[in-house]
Amino acid sequence: MTTKPATVLLTILGKEYKIACEPAEQENLVRSAGELDAQMRKMRDSGKVGNAERIAVMAALNLSHELHSLRNQTTTLTPGWKECLVSMMSKIENALEKR
Structure with missing residues (x-):
């Protein structure tokens, strides 16, 4: 039985x-969206990054x-953790693409 999204x-x-x-x-x-929102607000409030698209690109970078950096530092991650990080990055990228 599959769970409904x-x-x-x-x-x-x-x-x-x-x-x-x-x-x-x-x-x-x-939680990921909250962290992304906080990072984007910080960039916007600094005044160094102009429009929302540029802020999104800088946050994604x-x-x-x-x-x-985490991948390079932690070579002994279990497959579950690595999949979780990749999944979270994919979701963030998908959310940004829908803008």
Whole structure:
């Protein structure tokens, strides 16, 4: 039996996004969106990055850099953790693409 995807309403930089995800992943998705929102707000509030699209690209680059750094630092991650990180990055990228 397959679980029915849940629809989660996320607010990132003042804009709402409806994202479908597995119920078991809902908490991580909400947490990831919160971290992304905080990072994007920090960039916007610094005044160094102009429009929302540029802020989104810079945030994606920062998160991607952080992910790659973690991959390089931690070569002994269990497959479950690695899959979780990849899944979270994919969800963030999908949310940004829907903008």
